[in-house]
Amino acid sequence: MTEEPKQKADEKVANEVQSSRRAVLKGMLNVTGALSLGGILYGAYQFLSPGAGAVASVEIPLESIRNGGSTVFQFGTSPGILLRREDGSFKAFSLVCTHLACTVQWNPEKKTFFCPCHDGFFDEEGKVISGPPPGPLEALKVEVKGNQVLVGAG
Numbered sequence: 605m606t607e608e609p610k611q612k613a614d615e616k617v618a619n620e621v622q623s624s625r626r627a628v629l630k631g632m633l634n635v636t637g638a639l640s641l642g643g644i645l646y647g648a649y650q651f652l653s654p655g656a657g658a659v660a661s662v663e664i665p666l667e668s669i670r671n672g673g674s675t676v677f678q679f680g681t682s683p684g685i686l687l688r689r690e691d692g693s694f695k696a697f698s699l700v701c702t703h704l705a706c707t708v709q710w711n712p713e714k715k716t717f718f719c720p721c722h723d724g725f726f727d728e729e730g731k732v733i734s735g736p737p738p739g740p741l742e743a744l745k746v747e748v749k750g751n752q753v754l755v756g757a758g
Contacts, residue, residue, distance in 0.1 A: 661747075706720065
């Protein structure tokens with residue numbers, strides 16, 4: 605008879621442990637669900653909001669870049685490059701490779717961009733020459749206003 609109360613006490617402890625495990629798992633599931641919902645709502649907000657996530661244009665002094673030269677700058681969270689051709693015209697590109705988002709490097713002698721991650725090459729127009737990149741480098745809008753070059757100006 606003494607074993608029956610002990611067995612009931614053991615069952616009670618086992619039920620409490622199982623209940624606390626369920627509570628922990630339920631809490632973890634609720635937190636995961638809340639974070640997922642927050643991510644979805646934030647993404648929808650960024651997509652639907654006019655101008656949300658827009659990057660301000662970068663101003664580069666006109667005299668700081670000679671004909672045939674280039675300058676690297678930060679465009680939002682990504683690196684970019686402004687090229688000034690021999691004729692004085694400008695081209696700007698994101699330096700983020702379209703393959704796996706590695707940072708590409710400009711080679712002024714060969715007038716090509718090189719992605720060291722998987723040997724991708726782009727020409728001076730940002731078009732793919734060879735390698736795995738699926739598309740050209742992102743071209744950025746360039747506008748000259750007075751003695752400033754505005755990159756990314758909308």
